[in-house]
Amino acid sequence: MATGEIDVKYVAHLARLALTPDEEKKLGAQLGHILGYIEKLRELDVTHVEPTAHAVPLVNVTRADEIRPSLPHEDALRNAPKEGGGLFIVPKIVE
Amino acid sequence: MLNQLTISELSAKLARREVSAREATQACLDQIARVDAKIHAFISHDAADALAQADAADKRISSGAKSSLLGVPIAVKDVLAVKNQPLNCASKILGNFISPYDATVIEKLKAAGAIVFGRLNMDEFAMGSSTENSAFGLTRNPWDIERIPGGSSGGSAAAVAADECLAALGSDTGGSIRQPAALCGCVGLKPTYGRVSRYGLVAFASSLDQIGPFTKDVRDAATLLGVLSGHDLRDSTSVPQPVPDYTAALTGDIRGLKLGLPKEYMVGGLDPEVKAAVDAAVKKFTELGAEVVEISLPHTDYAVATYYIIATAEASANLARFDGIRYGARVDGNDPIELYDKTRGAGFGPEVKRRIILGTYVLSSGYYDAYYLRAQKVRTLIRNDFLRAFETVDAIVTPTTPTAAFKAGEKSDDPLQMYLSDIFTISCNLAGISGVSVPCGFTNNPKLPLGLQLLGRPFGEESLLKIAHAYEQATPWHRERAAL
Numbered sequence: 145m146a147t148g149e150i151d152v153k154y155v156a157h158l159a160r161l162a163l164t165p166d167e168e169k170k171l172g173a174q175l176g177h178i179l180g181y182i183e184k185l186r187e188l189d190v191t192h193v194e195p196t197a198h199a200v201p202l203v204n205v206t207r208a209d210e211i212r213p214s215l216p217h218e219d220a221l222r223n224a225p226k227e228g229g230g231l232f233i234v235p236k237i238v239e
Numbered sequence: 240m241l242n243q244l245t246i247s248e249l250s251a252k253l254a255r256r257e258v259s260a261r262e263a264t265q266a267c268l269d270q271i272a273r274v275d276a277k278i279h280a281f282i283s284h285d286a287a288d289a290l291a292q293a294d295a296a297d298k299r300i301s302s303g304a305k306s307s308l309l310g311v312p313i314a315v316k317d318v319l320a321v322k323n324q325p326l327n328c329a330s331k332i333l334g335n336f337i338s339p340y341d342a343t344v345i346e347k348l349k350a351a352g353a354i355v356f357g358r359l360n361m362d363e364f365a366m367g368s369s370t371e372n373s374a375f376g377l378t379r380n381p382w383d384i385e386r387i388p389g390g391s392s393g394g395s396a397a398a399v400a401a402d403e404c405l406a407a408l409g410s411d412t413g414g415s416i417r418q419p420a421a422l423c424g425c426v427g428l429k430p431t432y433g434r435v436s437r438y439g440l441v442a443f444a445s446s447l448d449q450i451g452p453f454t455k456d457v458r459d460a461a462t463l464l465g466v467l468s469g470h471d472l473r474d475s476t477s478v479p480q481p482v483p484d485y486t487a488a489l490t491g492d493i494r495g496l497k498l499g500l501p502k503e504y505m506v507g508g509l510d511p512e513v514k515a516a517v518d519a520a521v522k523k524f525t526e527l528g529a530e531v532v533e534i535s536l537p538h539t540d541y542a543v544a545t546y547y548i549i550a551t552a553e554a555s556a557n558l559a560r561f562d563g564i565r566y567g568a569r570v571d572g573n574d575p576i577e578l579y580d581k582t583r584g585a586g587f588g589p590e591v592k593r594r595i596i597l598g599t600y601v602l603s604s605g606y607y608d609a610y611y612l613r614a615q616k617v618r619t620l621i622r623n624d625f626l627r628a629f630e631t632v633d634a635i636v637t638p639t640t641p642t643a644a645f646k647a648g649e650k651s652d653d654p655l656q657m658y659l660s661d662i663f664t665i666s667c668n669l670a671g672i673s674g675v676s677v678p679c680g681f682t683n684n685p686k687l688p689l690g691l692q693l694l695g696r697p698f699g700e701e702s703l704l705k706i707a708h709a710y711e712q713a714t715p716w717h718r719e720r721a722a723l
Contacts, residue, residue, distance in 0.1 A: 150600050159555060159599040160562070160576065161592060162584030175597055178655055182544045185613055188620065195615030196622055198446050198476065199671020200433040200697060205475040219339035225569035232565055235574050 150175050241266035242402045243720070246311050246459040249405060253300055253310045260300065260310030263405075264293035264354055267312045271403045274723045277384060280398035282317055282375045283325060284357035292354040299352060307462055309352030314404040316395050317358040318365055319450070320439040321345050328441050329373040330363045332561045332586025334568035342439020343471045344408065344450050351466045357404065360394030363588045364558065365412055365443040367391050368660055370419075371651050372590040379647075380423060381721035383685050386644040389419030392453070396423035399453045400688075401723055406463060407453040412443050413546050414639075414664025416451045417676040421639035421690020424678045424719065426707075427453050428460045431697045432671035433478035435464075436471030444553035445476070447546075447668040456717050457677060457708040461485035464700060480698050488701035489708040494528030496706060498693075499632035503539035504663060510642045516680040516689045517638050520710065524636070527709055534632060536624040541617050542666040543658055548601050548614035549669070555598030561586065593654060622670040629696045634706050637663050639676040639690035663692060673700050677707050678716035688716075 152172045156163050163171065217230060226233040241249065241263040252258045268286050275281055289312065296310040315321060318328050320338035322345075327333045341349070348355050362372040370378045370393025378393045380386040381401040388397040392409030396419035399407050409416045411429035420427025428451045435450045442448060452463035465486065470479040500521065505514065521531045563569035563582030570585050572578035587595070601610035628635060641660060650657045667674040672694055679691035691710070695703030711717050 150596070152596060155596050155600045155603065158603060159595050160559075160579035160583055161587070161595060162580035163592070167589075167592070171593060171596055174593060174654055175600075178547065178597065178658075181655055182548060182610070185541060185544050185548075185617055188538075188541065188617055190613060190616035190620070193616040193619050195612055196618040197615060198432075199618075199622060199669070200431070200476075200478055202433075202476065202478065207472060215339060220565075222339055223334075223336050223566035225334070225563060225567070234564055235572060235578055237575055 150179065242270045242405070244405065245455045246308065246405050246462055249311055250307070250309070254305070260293040260296035260354065261290060263310060264289050264312050267404050270401070274401050275403060277379065278381055278397050278401050279376055279378050280359055280394040280401060280403055281314070282327065282329065282358045282360050282394070285324065289354055289356040292356070296352055296354060304352070306352035307466060308348060310354065311352070311406070312354040312356060312404050313348060314357035314359050314395070314398050314407045315345070315355060316361050316392050316407070316409045318361060318410050318441045319345060319408060321355060325358055326441070327358070328364045329361045329375055330586065330588065330591070331374045332567050332583070336566050340439065343436040343473060344467050345439060347466050359392070359398055359407060362391035362393070363591050364441070364554070365391040365410055365415055366554070366590050366594055368414070368418060368657055369650065370394065371647060372588055374588055377647055380644045381723055382424065382687050383644065385646050386687070387422070387647050389422035389644065391415040393419050395453045396420050396425060396427065399423070399425045399455060400721060402720065406459055408450060409453055410440055410448055410450050411668065412447045412550060413668050414661050416453065417639050417664050417674055417690070417692060418661065420453055420676045421692070422644040422688060424688030424716070424721070425453055425455060426457055426460050426675065426677050427451065428464060428675045429667065429673065430464060430468065430700060431673040433476055434480070434673070434698065434700070435467045436469070436474040436477045438471055438473040442557040444550040445557060446553060447550055457704055457711050458486060458489055460675065461489060461704045483701055485701060485704055488705045490705060491709050491712060493524070493706050493709045496529045496634070497632045498524055498529055498531045498706070499534035499628055499635045500531055501536045501539065501635060501637060502533050503536055504637045509638065512643070512682045513638045513641065513689060517636070517691065520636065520679050520691050523710060523713055527713060529706070531636065532632065534628045534635065536628060536666070538617065538620045538624050539666065542621055542669060543662055545614045545617045545621065546665045546669060547597070547658055548610050549618065551594040551598030552602045552611050553598070555595045555602065558591070558595055590654070618669050621666055625666070625670040625672055625694070633702055635694040637692045637694070639663060639692040643682045643687035643689055667694055672697050673703050675703055675707050677711050679714070680716060
């Protein structure tokens, strides 16, 4: 397991989160402290233990492949920061 | 005063036509006008809409309609979608978002005739234990306004404790219903995972979140649970388990039932007044004919660490959708990545950022096995502790919190200290079982509420509520109200 240090800048990039240098520094210290605490999980022997992803395990929850009504267009666009022509307007993605 | 009644009491008066839904709603609105400037349980509320719903309820009542919540004003944590009302999760990032649909629980409340109103304050995106992480200001504990009401459903707990509504909805991921209920002196119930649909609940940690009620007594909690519960096709994690009449379980007779007191929870370092209250509760249970035995939950010490890996990992995925593209506030950029970075940097508060970064890290390449996978395995060990305990006891009894409400600002500098205060409530969500907090006394000076937590088998809410109700009815705590 890691030594309790996070490359905050790299992780923030993965999370698409802009941080000020001050935030980066503060977070680095706080998260290092928290990760140090989390190290205690290493004390346990978890060989042959199955992971629990969901406490009440349901399997293969599916529905019939039938068309059902979904959110109307106008409702879906209602909260858009920028919309036009029934679409969400975003900055240019490709040159 | 009508706002001071329980749901049972108000429903009876409405059915006898002694009072109207409009009068009851107006009483709540008047109380909000009187105290909310001080308490700030509500981020906002739409008085005109509430009164319109009340008038509709009165019409239904006079035409002879009967429904368990008809005419009852119930307020809502700002994390649930109510059609045409704001939805902010106490964050700036959702901007002026207006919900285009009702959450399933809201549909159910409305179908049962409830007057659904208000946006109750909370920690941003349900991340916190004090409601200090709200982008809309603090909520204050009605018992002492220098102190926090708990979190993340602090507004819900404070509103019920301050008689600003007859009940409220909250959500619980690591204790966010039970802890504020304990600190504010009301009843808070987290149903078994999968009991209540999460459709329309803004997700924090999808394998831990559950919606639940805040009420003034256990009977009301049972009534509300019956309305909220049920399988929902729109939530693939909701369980197709039949919904019993939870109120029918409240017989008052708990003779022969066995309760377990986990030795790992009653350790040195527990506040003496909290210990005294739990000891007194144990004595009361014995008087009522139940047997209290010591049990062991050996992996207790690992619960907080496990939770803060799993919950933050899931949160980092769930909060990825707040990107300024389809809804909410947007800070522009030259390309979408810059837009995401700036929008999220500006829109999220510090606690949310902290958890997103931690969650992203524990899921990232090279660290996934060491952190996330390991935490999921420890989660199995924690769950097995409870399932094993339930082979010998019917319910587990613990303090809800290690202390009474702390002062605003006291823990906000040390995130880890804040996390450790969730120690008693957190395992319940990891194990997926049901849990309820009921008032069990007060500290001496100042007079602050203390909560007793009962934990029950998965889908064992009937037994859980029966035990909670019997204790409540044999004690005076639930009748006390803060002086406001």
